[in-house]
Amino acid sequence: MYAQGWIGMPVEQIPTPALVVDVEKLDRNLATMADYLARVKTNIRPHAKTHKTPAIGHKQMRAGAIGLCCATVGEAEVMVYSGIPEVMIANEIVDPLSVRRAVNLARQARVLMIVDDPENVRNIGAAARQYGAMVDVLVDLDVGQGRCGARSLEALVELAREVERTKGIRLRGVFGYEGHVQFIPDRQERTAKGQDANGRLVRAAKELSGLGMNIEIVSGAGTGTYDIAGEFPGITEIQAGSYIFMDGTYQKLGLPFEQSLTVLATVVSRPAADIAVFDVGLKGISPERFNPSVQNCGTGAIEVKSLSEEHSVTRLSDAADPRPGDKMHFIPSHCCTTVNLYDSMFVVRQGRVEAIWPVAARRA
Amino acid sequence: MYAQGWIGMPVEQIPTPALVVDVEKLDRNLATMADYLARVKTNIRPHAKTHKTPAIGHKQMRAGAIGLCCATVGEAEVMVYSGIPEVMIANEIVDPLSVRRAVNLARQARVLMIVDDPENVRNIGAAARQYGAMVDVLVDLDVGQGRCGARSLEALVELAREVERTKGIRLRGVFGYEGHVQFIPDRQERTAKGQDANGRLVRAAKELSGLGMNIEIVSGAGTGTYDIAGEFPGITEIQAGSYIFMDGTYQKLGLPFEQSLTVLATVVSRPAADIAVFDVGLKGISPERFNPSVQNCGTGAIEVKSLSEEHSVTRLSDAADPRPGDKMHFIPSHCCTTVNLYDSMFVVRQGRVEAIWPVAARRA
Structure with a gap:
């Protein structure tokens, strides 16, 4: 102070x-993004990893965000305790303490988690039942970045089935971040590769829906692909973060x-x-x-x-x-x-x- | 907590x-360095930028350090307020607020500053007189790193004269960090280049002494050159930091x-x-x-x-x-x-x- x-x-x-x-400039960036997304009717759940700052998270909520993405359980805790009502922890949370923290946070706000491993799904479910919280879960698909996420549609379906089988958690959608596309300088190439990644994600979402699964959320994109994913049919929300600062x-x-x-x-x-x-x-x-x-x-x-x-x-x-x-x-x-x-x-x-x-x- | x-x-x-x-391992590293320096009769003023941790600074003092180096005024404040009796701020401190902080810190502990600009010398002196503090000053010689520091012996002599002319501050020695030598993998090449840098610094120290100036401290070296400078005749103290952690x-x-x-x-x-x-x-x-x-x-x-x-x-x-x-x-x-x-x-x-x-x- x-x-x-x-x-x-x-x-x-x-x-x-x-x-x-x-x-x-920050406020103009928020308005520019909000205006665009209103026009194309896509939601934003901005990534708080960029700012780690509750004051900015609340500005994003006032600008129409449906919640925030966070990179760690700690970020999610800080945002929830500063009054953000809904957070997606947009990374796999695995170690027992972190799972316990995420699940307990779900008793204080709506918490969405992403998963790419069946055993992790069972562990999150067990913790959710132990602490009496309901956790929303998205299954993570690798759309070409080569980091986390299921590497095939078959693996994704298996994962989604595991989520559906597990009491205490609820399948809400699919998640796929095209990190490998964000910085491609050529607009045409970026668009082509972004659409390819978005297409993989949306096809996976349809496959799961076709199997009778609950897929409300199809989440992708960063600042470099916000208007590629924003206009891609079937993407319901984007996760951009850096647009506020550049x-x-x-x-x-x-x-x-x-x-x-x-x-x-x-x-x-x-x-x-x-x-x-x-x-x-x-x-x-x-x-x-x-x-x-x-x-x-x-x-x-x-x-x-x-x-x-x-x-x-x-x-x-x-x-x-x-x-x-x-x-x-x-x-x-x-x-x-x-x-x-x-x-x-x-x-x-x-x-x-x-x-x-x-x-x-x-x-x- | x-x-x-x-x-x-x-x-x-x-x-x-x-x-x-x-x-x-940390304690063994401290002992290894202390044993070596006792043998070659050279002092160490370890660099606190490596750990930024008072608990480790005090371990270094107990292991025989004559004080600590700090990279910023803020680091120096934290170390002094945690009980370290003497700090050298081993970077040029220029903006008026930072000068004011450094000079006021000199009222609470022994503070050494380094300089490479005559106007900066006058500003530090003016602040020292204003706040009634005595600040010890080393003149900074570039020994080949190409960052800060006087680029010639003539410039260094001028700078030292400016320090001697300026009331409120006191010339204590010369400073020259051979940052460009630290990571040379070949031992022979590292030794040759370290000795070259140390030689430049010691010759400059002798030149200033020969002009009747007060040169008690000749300070150089990092972890990669600790035992090159440690054995170099005329180097009175080393500034290594990373040896504690590696x-x-x-x-x-x-x-x-x-x-x-x-x-x-x-x-x-x-x-x-x-x-x-x-x-x-x-x-x-x-x-x-x-x-x-x-x-x-x-x-x-x-x-x-x-x-x-x-x-x-x-x-x-x-x-x-x-x-x-x-x-x-x-x-x-x-x-x-x-x-x-x-x-x-x-x-x-x-x-x-x-x-x-x-x-x-x-x-x-």
């Missing part, structure tokens, strides 16, 4: 490195969302004419796809050449001449893993701090 | 992903330290015979140099092929057959950035949790 003393101050005065969100990776796709998230950093050294060192490194921005870019509001380009734990070493073009103490905004290549490095974010409107939001589910 | 309920439990029962430190990068160097730090993870999916997916990803282990390795205590090799936010996808050799729910220890390629992802670490002795230490300076 001490940090709240920054509220009302110009963003340039906050301590760096700092996670900064432009709330006007990042260097998604910027390359020409999406209608604005870059609302940056990391503010300070020049701490100018050891040579063409080098500036900033105070943000691997502990303050994630460079796992490529190095961050720098929004230089002066003249000349500033290119990040390397990052160490607390430093970015940048190369300056002739015209660029930042001085020690100057502050600039960095754009990460991946928003989700960058947010995960911070306990709070500075919420800025028109250059002044309006709020500080706790990233409450950071390591929950 | 709720988490303390895990104390006494077998490590396999703690929730994953979890940061785990084997305290017996990691996949330092393991390749054949150092006498043990791997005390791991990340415990659970198998959450076995979607195919040769694939296992674990519940640790980019948010729980840093793969910035290369993918983590898996300590498989059964038979067969488990190789990490890719990481997403909460998953590691591994390829199994024929003999390996981990089941969903099985737990294994991962070794990160970089310990410091992995520790930075956690708020606490599970301290294990003989397979049982003995303590939970807060990583109190994580995002301080």
